[in-house]
Amino acid sequence: MTELKPRALVVDDEAQMVSIVEFALETQGFATVGARSAEEAWRQLGALEFDLVVLDVMLPGASGVQLCERIRTTSDIPVILLTARGEEQDRLRGLMAGADDYVTKPFSPRELALRASAVVRRTRGRRSDTTRLSNGPLTVDQARRQALLDGRVLRLSDVELRLLTVLTRHAGEVVDWRTLLNEVWATAETAGGRDMLKTAIYRLRQQLGPAGEDLIHTVRGAGYLMPARPDEARDEP
Numbered sequence: 001m002t003e004l005k006p007r008a009l010v011v012d013d014e015a016q017m018v019s020i021v022e023f024a025l026e027t028q029g030f031a032t033v034g035a036r037s038a039e040e041a042w043r044q045l046g047a048l049e050f051d052l053v054v055l056d057v058m059l060p061g062a063s064g065v066q067l068c069e070r071i072r073t074t075s076d077i078p079v080i081l082l083t084a085r086g087e088e089q090d091r092l093r094g095l096m097a098g099a100d101d102y103v104t105k106p107f108s109p110r111e112l113a114l115r116a117s118a119v120v121r122r123t124r125g126r127r128s129d130t131t132r133l134s135n136g137p138l139t140v141d142q143a144r145r146q147a148l149l150d151g152r153v154l155r156l157s158d159v160e161l162r163l164l165t166v167l168t169r170h171a172g173e174v175v176d177w178r179t180l181l182n183e184v185w186a187t188a189e190t191a192g193g194r195d196m197l198k199t200a201i202y203r204l205r206q207q208l209g210p211a212g213e214d215l216i217h218t219v220r221g222a223g224y225l226m227p228a229r230p231d232e233a234r235d236e237p
Contacts (some may be wrong), residue, residue, distance in 0.1 A: 009050045046159075054116065056081075145161065
């Protein structure tokens, strides 16, 4: 059986740089998708599965380092940071944000592609055991991009799935609305943000059915809480 090509997300605000990186990666067998901002990249990450993110540090709006930190709240996908600045403090900031590698512009496209292949090979084999989140009867399978409640597959939108993923990851903790806006929508915009979040929570509870109110609690003035639940014992047939 032919193995699927690894898919890379290339994020840079310069169209020419996106094209250069995409071409280099494609010579090493990658399928690529481009994005010109952190918000566009976040939407792509919510819509498709990726094996690698190649991410420019200097982006309009949220920086590459901020996007890397956001990615790390929900995924261990490999990240390579690109920057025109080579100072040690910038390298350290990137690594502290969770980046797997760091390449300074100008760079050799072939070297970047080879390093990308190497980091994907190192991480592909160890990611499968960290992609499932469980809390009692609820399971979020990040690899398959689906959630199950009592074994039933839920029909969720991308936003609802991301919201459920964050709440499940933080089960037993109150997650404030600013954190949810940041992690689910990749924005710190407060105008209308609470109403947008309330609507998404309402729709998610509807999708969860009768268990919705029990699984997602509103903590007035603070945020939302998914109570931590032990694995429920099931009777043997």
